[in-house]
Every structure is written in structure tokens, then in C-alpha cells.
Amino acid sequence: MSARWDNWLERLYNLRRDKTSGHERPHKPVLLLSIIDLIDRGRLARNEVLLSDELIVIFRGLFKAVCQANDQPSIQNPFFHLSGDKFWELVPVAGETVIYRPGATAGAPSVAELRRRVAYGRFDDGLWALLSDPVTRHQLREALIARYFPERREQIAAVLGAGARLAQPDALREELPPGRDAAFRWTILEIYDFTCAACGIRLVLHSGLSLVEAAHIIPFSVAWNDRPTNGLALCPNHHWAMDRHLIAPCPDDRHRGGVWRVNRQLDDRLHGQRDLILLSGRPVIPPHDKEFYPAEEGLRWREEHLTTVY
Numbered sequence: 001m002s003a004r005w006d007n008w009l010e011r012l013y014n015l016r017r018d019k020t021s022g023h024e025r026p027h028k029p030v031l032l033l034s035i036i037d038l039i040d041r042g043r044l045a046r047n048e049v050l051l052s053d054e055l056i057v058i059f060r061g062l063f064k065a066v067c068q069a070n071d072q073p074s075i076q077n078p079f080f081h082l083s084g085d086k087f088w089e090l091v092p093v094a095g096e097t098v099i100y101r102p103g104a105t106a107g108a109p110s111v112a113e114l115r116r117r118v119a120y121g122r123f124d125d126g127l128w129a130l131l132s133d134p135v136t137r138h139q140l141r142e143a144l145i146a147r148y149f150p151e152r153r154e155q156i157a158a159v160l161g162a163g164a165r166l167a168q169p170d171a172l173r174e175e176l177p178p179g180r181d182a183a184f185r186w187t188i189l190e191i192y193d194f195t196c197a198a199c200g201i202r203l204v205l206h207s208g209l210s211l212v213e214a215a216h217i218i219p220f221s222v223a224w225n226d227r228p229t230n231g232l233a234l235c236p237n238h239h240w241a242m243d244r245h246l247i248a249p250c251p252d253d254r255h256r257g258g259v260w261r262v263n264r265q266l267d268d269r270l271h272g273q274r275d276l277i278l279l280s281g282r283p284v285i286p287p288h289d290k291e292f293y294p295a296e297e298g299l300r301w302r303e304e305h306l307t308t309v310y
Contacts (some may be wrong), residue, residue: 005179008087008127012140013147013183013226014190016084024291026066027078028085029148034058036141037160039131047128048091048120051079051111065155066148079121080108087124092117139177143226146176147184150225184226188214191287192233198247198260200285201235215239217249217298229295232284247276248302249284249294257286258299261306 015028037058038044049055056075063073082088083100090100096117099109109117123131130136145153194210195202203211212233218225232249234242241247246266249258260279268274286293 004126004130005177006182008130008140009143009177009179009183010186011085011087012144013187016081023068024148026063026068026071026148027074028082029144030059030062030066031075031078031082032144033062033141033156036131036137037062039137040160047122047125049122050120051075051114051118056111061159062156065159066152074108076108076111076114079114082121087127088121090114090118090121093119136177139175142175143177143180143183146180146220146224146226148227150223150227150230153224180226184216184231185214187226187228188231188233191228191231191289191292192285193288195233195285196235196238197232197249197257197285198234198238198242198279211235213239215242217294218301219243222301227295228287228292230298232294241276242302245305247279248306249299250303250306251296251299252283255283256290257284257293259283261303263306 012032017024017028034055035044035049038049038055043054059075060073063071067073080090080100083090084102090098092098093116099114099117108114122128130140145156149156189210189212192212193202194204194212196212201211212235215232215234216223216225217230217232220226223230232242238247242249246263248261248263250261252259260282262277262280266273266277268277284294
């Protein structure tokens with residue numbers, strides 16, 4: 001597994017994003033997808049991204065395909081704030097000072113001011129090398145969609161057109177980059193503070209190794225979904241039991257993150273199985289950020305596949 005993939009995918013899976021609206025804003029990943037589309041079209045051959053009318057048109061088309069009700073297609077926000085993710089910089093025009101200051105709390109300048117003061121945006125050379133290669137660029141796009149917009153693949157494909165060649169579901173796993181699993185794992189473990197959402201065990205070694213694993217609620221092979229809301233941190237025992245539909249996180253009106261239900265095939269006279277049965281009705285230990293609580297869709301999928309429960 002390539003170290004460069006691990007590094008870049010972890011960073012792209014964890015873009016700094018505004019969540020005050022009750023969901024992750026789509027602006028930064030939409031900007032990245034828009035720039036990838038410009039490269040695909042042969043409209044961007046150098047690591048110099050202009051805030052052009054063409055980029056704005058692509059951005060607005062993709063934004064409309066993925067936005068939620070209160071999202072506004074303001075490209076100046078990601079074009080400016082992407083600098084905070086430390087792989088993008090705004091190069092000032094001659095005679096201007098650097099416009100983005102780390103830690104600054106001011107909002108993004110207008111499009112007109114950005115055009116007046118910024119010559120272009122540019123990526124870190126390592127990321128640009130991946131974006132410049134057709135194969136790795138395609139893999140990065142697929143990974144961004146899996147992480148941020150898995151349920152909008154068809155709408156995104158319609159906006160990008162045939163040239164984008166989004167992977168078909170049966171070929172998607174082969175189209176995704178090496179390191180995707182590691183990026184998803186690290187995202188989930190950080191969100192759950194390396195704590196099993198079933199038993200609460202937490203063990204992190206100084207080397208960064210952890211006892212818990214990242215589990216998809218709806219399997220990736222079914223939903224192609226790497227959103228944090230489709231993930232749980234689980235110890236190996238509870239991960240194994242969930243994957244075999246012996247236990248499941250299920251919807252519950254009292255607990256937004258869901259509760260554990262248990263398959264009736266388990267026998268409470270047997271010690272190991274009794275431990276699983278004791279989970280029945282107990283709340284899922286939630287992530288530290290409410291925006292990443294398990295999605296209702298995933299909890300219902302697990303409930304439907306746990307047909308006989310206590």
C-alpha cells in the first residue's frame with residue numbers, strides 16, 4: 001500500500017468543513033471535483049487554478065446535484081478556506097500580499113476581490129502529481145464521491161457527462177485507490193475516540209495502534225458509502241458479530257445513535273454468547289460529534305438483516 005495514498009486519502013477524507021448547519025457543507029469536495037473535471041476536459045494543464053467563469057459553472061452544476069436545502073453555491077468560500085487544509089495555497093498577484101492567514105476568523109472575500117488579489121490557487125506538488133495522472137485522478141474522484149456523496153453518484157455522473165467515466169457499482173472496488181480502507185478506518189477511529197461503540201473498550205498504543213476497528217454499517221460492497229455516518233468503531237469481537245448479523249445497531253426513538261439488538265439464535269447459557277445477549281437494548285456508544293451519529297438508513301438496514309431479535 002502506497003504511503004502517498006494513505007497520506008492524501010486521510011487528508012481528503014477529513015477536510016475541514018462547516019457543520020454548524022446540521023450537516024457537513026459540500027463546498028470543498030465540490031470544488032475539488034470541479035477542478036478534477038477541468039483537468040479531465042483538458043482545460044487545466046498546469047498547477048495554476050484560476051477562479052474562472054468556467055470553474056464557477058462546473059461548481060454550480062455539481063453543487064446543485066449534491067446540496068441540501070440551506071446550502072448556497074458560494075465558490076469563494078472553498079476557494080479561500082481550502083488553504084486551511086494545508087495542501088492548497090492562494091498565490092497573490094504581483095504587488096499584493098498573501099490573502100489567507102492561518103487561524104484568521106474572517107469570512108472569505110468576494111469573487112471579485114479574490115480575482116483582484118489572487119493570481120491562482122495551487123495544490124501541494126505531491127497531490128498535483130496524483131491529479132495529473134489520469135488513473136490516479138480517476139481514483140481520487142471515486143474516493144471523494146464515496147466519502148462525501150455516495151448517494152448522489154448518478155446525479156454527479158449526469159453533470160460531469162460521459163467523459164468522467166464514473167465506475168459502475170460492480171467495478172467500483174477495483175476503481176478505488178489503495179489506502180481507501182485505511183483512510184476510512186482512521187476517520188472512524190478518530191470520530192469515536194478509538195472506543196468500541198458496543199462494549200466501550202479503548203486501547204491506543206504510543207505507536208498509534210488501536211484495538212478497535214472501523215466497521216461499515218451498510219457494507220461498502222452494498223452502498224459504496226464511506227461517510228462517517230455509515231461507520232462504527234468496534235472491537236474485533238463485536239465487529240465479527242455484527243458482520244454475521246448476530247448483533248445489530250438498530251433505530252430507537254430515545255437514542256439518536258441507535259441501540260443494540262441481538263439475534264435469538266444466541267444461547268444465554270453459553271458464556272461467550274451471554275455477553276453478546278447482554279448488549280440487547282443498550283445504546284450504541286456515540287461519536288463525540290453529533291453530526292456523525294449513525295445514519296437512520298444504516299440502522300434500518302442492520303435491523304432488517306437481523307430478522308429474529310431479543
